[in-house]
Amino acid sequence: MIKVSIIGTGKVGTHLIKACINSPMVQLVEIYNRSLEGLELYKGLTPTTTVLKDLKKxxxxxxxxxxxxxxxxxxxxxxxxxxxxAGTKSFKILNAPRRGVFYPAQSFSKEKKINFKGVPVCIETEFVGDYGVLQNFAHMIAQNVYELSEDKRQKLHLAAVFANxxxxxxxxxAYDLCKEHKIDFQILQPLLQETFLKTQILPPKVAQTGPALRNDIQTIEKHLNQLKGTDKEVYQILTKSIQEDHGIKL
Known part of the structure; x- marks a missing residue:
């Protein structure tokens, strides 16, 4: 049994609390939050505090x-x-004698339940002796645990911003375009699902389709004439990116 305290009840903290409660190998010792409001949900479930210096061992x-x-x-x-x-910060920002990083590579919302077991967790510790402790805990609440250096974790976070x-x-x-023209956005759901399913079996470059890849100038110009402002710029930049990636002369 490993004893864990969670500091913060925001999006990430909320899901970590649930993951710890659901693990028979973890004892959730205490939850800290700066305001009482963030602790209301956990009263009677586990000890809580708003005083950092009073945290239990x-x-x-x-x-x-x-x-x-x-x-x-x-x-x-x-x-x-x-x-x-945090995905982009060093453990050195922590004012503590023993430090590390526990970065769940996932997008969290309080309103949506998530199975933490399926969340990839990236870990790092300042001292070699602490790594085993953090690794053991990580495996208690998640299936996929990765040791990543600060530099690699920051690169992963950058990739995650593009991916998510x-x-x-x-x-x-796409949603706004459908809404503006009174088209049911659900029509695109199978396409969206297929797009992301393909990334599990094919590199994105191989799976790429569309007018930019075909260099279909007529369709591209027709699309651009229907767009304005930032949306038009996004279309142009992504079209250029696809064509450069595939060696298509502009």
């Missing part, structure tokens, strides 16, 4: 707070391993 403390808040915390009084969940945040915005443009 634990093997691991997971800091699931915004990046700019992490570096302001004084955790030097804690003897356990302190890890944060930017692709979601592109879907937003």
């Amino acid at each position: 634990a093997d691991i403390y997971i800091v699931a707070l915004p990046d700019d808040v992490i570096k302001t915390l004084d955790l030097s009084h804690l003897s356990g391993l302190i890890v944060h969940t 945040n930017f692709s979601n915005r592109i879907m937003g443009i």
Whole structure:
């Protein structure tokens, strides 16, 4: 049994709390949040506190707070391993004697349930002796655990922004176009599903289709004439990116 405390009840913290509660190998010692409001949901379920210096003894403390808040915390009084969940920050921003990173490579929303077992977790520790502790815990709540250096984790985070945040915005443009012209967005759902399913068996470059790949100038110009502002710029940039990737002369 490993003793864990969660610091923060935001999106990531909420899912980590659930994952710890659901694991028979983890004892959730305490939950910290700056405000009482963020702790209401957990009253009677596990001990809670709004006082950082009063945190109970634990093997691991997971800091699931915004990046700019992490570096302001004084955790030097804690003897356990302190890890944060930020994808782009070094463990050095933690003011603690034993430090590391526990980065779940997933997009979280409080409103949507997620099976944490399927979330890839990337870990790193400052000291070799702490790695086994963090690795053991990670395997208790997740199936896929990866040791990544700070540099590789930052590159993964960059890739994740393209894979998740930017692709979601592109879907937003498609959604807005459908809504504007009174077209049911659900018509595109099978296409979206097939697009992402292909990435599991084919490199994206091999799976690429569309007018940019065919260099279908007539269709491209027709599309551009229907767009304006940033959406038009996005179409042009992505068309150029696809054609450059496939060696098509512009």
